[in-house]
Amino acid sequence: MSKLFRFGVSLDKDLLDKFDRLIRAKNYPNRSEAFRDLIRKELVKREWQKAAEIAGAITLIYDHHKRELLNKLTNIQHDFQNLIVSTQHIHLDHNNCLEIIVVKGNPKQAQKLADTLKAVKGVKYGTLSMSTTGKEIK
Numbered sequence: 001m002s003k004l005f006r007f008g009v010s011l012d013k014d015l016l017d018k019f020d021r022l023i024r025a026k027n028y029p030n031r032s033e034a035f036r037d038l039i040r041k042e043l044v045k046r047e048w049q050k051a052a053e054i055a056g057a058i059t060l061i062y063d064h065h066k067r068e069l070l071n072k073l074t075n076i077q078h079d080f081q082n083l084i085v086s087t088q089h090i091h092l093d094h095n096n097c098l099e100i101i102v103v104k105g106n107p108k109q110a111q112k113l114a115d116t117l118k119a120v121k122g123v124k125y126g127t128l129s130m131s132t133t134g135k136e137i138k
């Protein structure tokens with residue numbers, strides 16, 4: 001385990017009050033953990049801009065009755081097969097499906113896959129959760 005360092009942070013009262021409200025709203029046990037999370041978030045953001053390998057998840061909501069939609073989504077995923085780790089399909093109700101596509105690899109490719117899938121006609125909603133392989137973060 002790496003060594004723990006302490007350092008002081010100067011903040012004006014207003015900003016600190018806002019930070020403390022945020023900490024309470026998000027149920028952080030203390031300021032240190034909230035601060036660490038903010039740093040990690042920025043590091044992950046940077047990984048998505050700079051790193052060679054990231055991990056993440058694309059979530060799609062769509063109506064599987066839409067003509068050709070399933071074929072299109074499958075064809076796109078085959079074009080990105082090196083990037084996709086796994087896909088989970090959940091039948092939400094009679095019409096709607098939720099699909100979670102786990103990706104690991106080049107961040108630009110992951111963004112491109114997410115954009116391409118979201119742009120398919122019939123996809124109601126799509127998100128890309130930018131995460132990390134964890135290698136760069138303690």
Ligand code: NI
Pocket residue numbers: 064089090091092096097098
């Ligand atoms: Ni389904």
